[in-house]
Amino acid sequence: MNKILGYVFLVVLAGVFVMTGFNKISGADMMIQTFESFSYPTWTMYLLGAAELLSAVGLLIPRTRILASGILTFILIGAVGSHLIYAQYAAVPFPAVLLVANIIVLVVGMRRLEAEEEGQMDAVQA
Template sequence: MNTKVLSIVLALVFLASGGAKLAGLSFELAAFERWGYPLWFMYLTGALEVAGGCGLLVRRLSALAGGCLALLMVGAVITHVRNSEWSMLLIASTILVLSALRAWLGSDDIRILAGRK
């Protein structure tokens, strides 16, 4: 699999999703309210998604960003399970798997960043 294409696709997903949260779009506000999460958490999540999306576009950071975003997506998966949102669960699970795949494909890059060649 071409890691550059995967990184770009994931970056677009996270930049759009995080941007919607940071912009306070009505559907994001409604979702976080429905889930019982405070408003500040929506903005934090949006900021993390945008930061991760940017990280995916930096070759040296792309794999690490993918791993961090996969961890973030675990929370999204749990949220959708708890709220019986099955179609959204499928989407979130797919994004989680693709993010984890990006991290796995760049595991050597992550080891180098951690100082472990």
Template sequence: MTDAFNGRRLGERGLRLLLAAVFVGAAGMKLTASEFEVSNFERFGYPSWFMYAVGIAQVLGAVSLWVRGSVAYGALFLAAMMAGGVASHLRAGDPVVMAAPALGLLALLCGLAFVRRSELSSA
């Protein structure tokens, strides 16, 4: 194995670790009904059960980033959730800067899905 390959592999693992940590942390805030998350979901006009559903989905997405053959699918799943987060902020009238974290995560997740695109079925 070349040094470049090992560096790419290490970088990808680091990115997956970072993303998984972010999503597990975000899920924890939702599943424990932190005041911040409760107020956001209310402001977005979503029912309280949806906050818990999103939290569970975030945990599942974070886990899928570590399941062999599922990394690209997990990244795309989480990217779709981040697109929904961006849309929720914008629909609620929030300034774009409030959607910036979700946009950044969306970009990283799309990049990870691209790198792991060989996992996606061609059917």
């Protein structure tokens, strides 16, 4: 049951990043206005959108999950920070919730990796 909930969580999280990444890549007006309000160059919007789309796929692949989650965590730290710096407080909760979700994925992935490494070390010592 926990495994199924974990996969559902990952699929939903990846789906959110597909949507946000696609909005950036397609040049949605809302995204353009947001990046202009931050005085960020437009190309950064496309770069972040591509990173979000690739990382969304990476979340669904066990081998790349930690890397994808790490990349998304850094992107989300920037998003939360940008909204706070530019006093767009109403926009903070969405990336903040995604940030927490990504940190959870990152921690769980790191713990699983650590457990696998310990299992391999036990096998080598035996």
